[in-house]
Amino acid sequence: MILIIKNIPSITQESDLGDFVAPALKFCLLFPFRLGNILKTDIFCLKNIKTNVLSFHGRIFIDDEKAGKLAIKRLHGKRFKNKIVEVREYFIRSHKNDRRLTQxxxxxxxxxxxxxxxxxxxxxxxxxxxxxxxxxxxxxxxxxxxxxxxxxxx
Structure with a gap:
């Protein structure tokens, strides 16, 4: 499962992003084992052409679907480096499903x-x-x- 973390600070490193998500993958406090593992993290930047503002987002690749849903539930709306982040599932869109092609x-x-x-x-x-x-x-x-x-x- 791929998670997207929106509205992260510009100074964020990939290791910081992994450290932010790792505690959310733990099953509970009594059982120290993890449900899923972080396979890869990356950060990308989007620029709004009209306002010329940059926004930074992070992607987290997790090997287990259940662990990803648990991480979304635990991290959505939490603070990360003094910014409230939005955590969602990342969907890879297909060009075949683009509505603009069939207009x-x-x-x-x-x-x-x-x-x-x-x-x-x-x-x-x-x-x-x-x-x-x-x-x-x-x-x-x-x-x-x-x-x-x-x-x-x-």
Whole structure:
């Protein structure tokens, strides 16, 4: 099982992360044996493009499913180096299950509404491209540019 620990401090080392999770894998105080072992730890950083803020997260690879669920229950909402962390199961997503691949094309009427007042003097003919996507801003811009070039001669 893979655990993700969100909102960890930037100065965290992988050994610190392992030391934080190891006590949560113990069965109880009377029995000193562990349910699972930590196989690997790693830390990664995500950058929010809009706010330019870095957030650090850690991944813990545990060999036992039951031990992972117990660690989630014990560590979620706890303090780690003066920060409250969120602990969850880490899911590896498949590109085959991506909803954006199976979306229907968006009509030009909706695209015109989304643009709002920016280009109120340009009207498109109503041609829709087969590859237009709601989240694909590059294609929307290129389609409008291509259609604009068809309307105006240089």
């Amino acid at each position: 229907k094309p968006v009509s030009m009427d909706l695209l015109e509404k989304r643009k709002g007042e920016r280009r109120c003097n340009i009207k498109h003919e109503g041609k829709t491209a087969a590859y237009t996507n709601v989240f694909d801003t590059e294609n929307i811009y290129q389609i409008s540019r291509r259609l604009r070039d068809d309307f105006y001669d240089y």
